[in-house]
Amino acid sequence: MAPLLTVENVTKEFSGIVANKDVNFEINEGEIVSLIGPNGAGKTTMFSMIAGALSPSSGSIVFNGEEISKKQAFEICHLGIARTFQVVRVLKQMTVLENVIVGALSRTNSVKIARGEAENILKVTGLYLKKDYLGKNLTLADMKRLEVAKALATKPKLLLLDEVMAGLTPVETNEAVELLREIHGMGITLFIVEHVMEAIMPVSDRIIVLDAGKKIAEGSPEEVVNDERVIKAYLGDRYHARS
Amino acid sequence: MNKKLIFLIVAVLILFFLPLIYKASFFIHVLILIFMFAMASQAWDLVGGYTGQISFGNAIFFGIGAYTSTLLYMHWSVTPWIGMLVGGVVAVIVALIVGYPAFKLKGHYFLLATIGIGEIIRTLFLNWPAVGGAQGIFIPFEKESFWNFQFHSSKLPYYYIILTLFILTFLVSYFVEKSKLGFYFKAIREDEDAAKAMGIHTQKFKFVAFAISAFLTAITGTFYAQYLMYIDPNSVMPFMLSTQIVLVAILGGMGYLFGPLLGSLVLIPLSELTRVLLGSSGSGFHLVIYGLLIMLISMYKPAGLAGWIQEWNFNKKKAAGGEVDGTTINS
Numbered sequence: 001m002a003p004l005l006t007v008e009n010v011t012k013e014f015s016g017i018v019a020n021k022d023v024n025f026e027i028n029e030g031e032i033v034s035l036i037g038p039n040g041a042g043k044t045t046m047f048s049m050i051a052g053a054l055s056p057s058s059g060s061i062v063f064n065g066e067e068i069s070k071k072q073a074f075e076i077c078h079l080g081i082a083r084t085f086q087v088v089r090v091l092k093q094m095t096v097l098e099n100v101i102v103g104a105l106s107r108t109n110s111v112k113i114a115r116g117e118a119e120n121i122l123k124v125t126g127l128y129l130k131k132d133y134l135g136k137n138l139t140l141a142d143m144k145r146l147e148v149a150k151a152l153a154t155k156p157k158l159l160l161l162d163e164v165m166a167g168l169t170p171v172e173t174n175e176a177v178e179l180l181r182e183i184h185g186m187g188i189t190l191f192i193v194e195h196v197m198e199a200i201m202p203v204s205d206r207i208i209v210l211d212a213g214k215k216i217a218e219g220s221p222e223e224v225v226n227d228e229r230v231i232k233a234y235l236g237d238r239y240h241a242r243s
Numbered sequence: 244m245n246k247k248l249i250f251l252i253v254a255v256l257i258l259f260f261l262p263l264i265y266k267a268s269f270f271i272h273v274l275i276l277i278f279m280f281a282m283a284s285q286a287w288d289l290v291g292g293y294t295g296q297i298s299f300g301n302a303i304f305f306g307i308g309a310y311t312s313t314l315l316y317m318h319w320s321v322t323p324w325i326g327m328l329v330g331g332v333v334a335v336i337v338a339l340i341v342g343y344p345a346f347k348l349k350g351h352y353f354l355l356a357t358i359g360i361g362e363i364i365r366t367l368f369l370n371w372p373a374v375g376g377a378q379g380i381f382i383p384f385e386k387e388s389f390w391n392f393q394f395h396s397s398k399l400p401y402y403y404i405i406l407t408l409f410i411l412t413f414l415v416s417y418f419v420e421k422s423k424l425g426f427y428f429k430a431i432r433e434d435e436d437a438a439k440a441m442g443i444h445t446q447k448f449k450f451v452a453f454a455i456s457a458f459l460t461a462i463t464g465t466f467y468a469q470y471l472m473y474i475d476p477n478s479v480m481p482f483m484l485s486t487q488i489v490l491v492a493i494l495g496g497m498g499y500l501f502g503p504l505l506g507s508l509v510l511i512p513l514s515e516l517t518r519v520l521l522g523s524s525g526s527g528f529h530l531v532i533y534g535l536l537i538m539l540i541s542m543y544k545p546a547g548l549a550g551w552i553q554e555w556n557f558n559k560k561k562a563a564g565g566e567v568d569g570t571t572i573n574s
């Protein structure tokens with residue numbers, strides 16, 4: 001079966017800075033794949049290109065057999081890719097429920113149907129009791145949940161999660177991992193950027209490692225943590241030289 | 244829900260009978276202006292308050308409405324009622340053309356662009372002899388009738404017409420707010436990138452908001468032309484008019500259904516009274532009061548009068564120990 005997502009030779013330059021350089025990988029339907037790498041490695045840039053917020057300088061991105069690298073974010077959403085934002089982008093002056101209704105309206109014109117779906121999603125994501133809060137009044141942990149809920153409401157086939165666990169307490173992190181499992185159980189393919197390795201290792205089928213814009217490793221969690229280049233990228237050259 | 248409906252029906256009945264009880268011509272004149280500005284402001288709020296695109300150029304659409312119906316009437320004796328609808332359509336076309344470059348700009352740049360475009364169009368009309376240039380156009384007096392949209396013996400018919408038009412505009416806003424459009428407009432206002440990520444063709448929906456707004460504003464313009472029986476660029480499309488439309492909405496509360504009406508109820512009587520009390524020597528004084536009010540509102544109650552009332556209601560409920568579903572309050 002053809003992969004759900006194919007990223008081929010993708011490069012992204014920002015006036016001088018190369019955020020991604022000739023990156024290649026595939027994601028198959030039903031997988032949970034994690035994308036890791038040090039700060040500034042180009043993870044968020046890669047997500048933004050897949051989701052259509054940025055377009056690659058060169059290379060191709062194919063989703064479900066369709067070239068999407070030139071498409072706009074709203075079109076890609078309709079094709080079935082949803083993303084959360086690392087720096088949360090909740091709709092601040094709208095309620096939690098309204099935030100999620102907006103997402104659900106991507107699949108229906110009826111506010112009534114969208115409301116029903118949004119309420120279900122809020123139950124799944126554990127935000128139901130706060131449905132009438134304004135977005136801006138949520139705690140960071142809840143804003144991160146709302147990011148997930150909004151994305152989920154667009155009924156994606158592929159969900160891109162950008163550091164939804166950053167800044168969470170251990171208890172909240174465990175809850176977040178549970179939520180990931182639940183979402184995966186709905187048949188949604190997950191592509192996750194995360195720094196909290198302990199949390200993400202056990203649920204990932206595969207891990208892709210970026211460093212300074214380049215893919216330096218790919219494999220099962222065990223393979224990746226034992227990879228020379230990965231250790232070097234995370235701990236730095238000097239440490240590596242001395243050891 | 245039902246209580247609200249009863250309140251609305253009572254309010255409409257009062258508005259209907261009010262000028263029959265208190266018949267002073269000046270009083271009716273002020274009422275007419277209140278609803279005219281409430282209508283223009285309500286139309287503006289769809290794009291400004293709901294969609295978050297602050298236009299300081301809506302007087303263009305007002306002027307286009309006034310000019311279209313007047314010119315159609317002068318040249319082809321078309322009833323202003325049809326002229327009104329044609330004016331609305333012309334305004335929509337202009338909105339689409341103006342929106343194309345303007346929506347590429349964000350925030351303050353969009354605002355500045357609308358001011359610039361507004362001034363360009365006004366200057367164009369000032370120097371365009373075929374539309375009366377700076378002299379403007381006097382609409383010839385005809386027999387008073389609904390069809391002619393002219394009433395000379397009383398202002399009352401004008402009042403009922405603008406009241407009806409305002410109520411229709413209010414209903415448009417109401418249905419927009421409850422529908423997918425309303426959710427999409429607000430999402431664009433809150434965060435355009437987040438809106439796009441949730442599948443919203445933001446550019447398209449900004450155009451939709453601008454088009455509805457332009458159509459309704461043009462209708463207000465036709466009404467004003469028929470009410471004054473005279474139009475010129477400085478009375479139907481000045482920057483001051485654009486500003487007043489915006490200020491009414493800011494004072495009343497942007498993005499609140501009742502905001503424009505509340506704002507208009509306060510601002511218009513105030514400006515008309517200062518005009519009357521201070522005469523021509525005080526011309527411009529109402530602007531000082533506007534300025535003060537806007538400063539106070541933006542410093543203390545940025546959500547405007549409507550936001551303030553909502554907050555007050557919320558606190559009252561909370562004080563009464565009632566179930567508060569909210570935390571949805573803006574403060």
Ligand SMILES: Nc1ncnc2c1ncn2[C@@H]1O[C@H](COP(=O)(O)OP(=O)(O)OP(=O)(O)O)[C@@H](O)[C@H]1O
Nearest residue numbers: 014017018019037038039040041042043044045046
């Ligand atoms: N819009 C932009 N303009 C210019 N440079 C950018 C832009 N976005 C990202 N960059 C640069 O591209 C590089 C990759 O950034 P990116 O945000 O993709 O990294 P990341 O892997 O997500 O990092 P983090 O773990 O800190 O989130 C960085 O050097 C960053 O400064």
Ligand SMILES: [Mg+2]
Nearest residue numbers: 043044045086
């Ligand atoms: Mg990042």
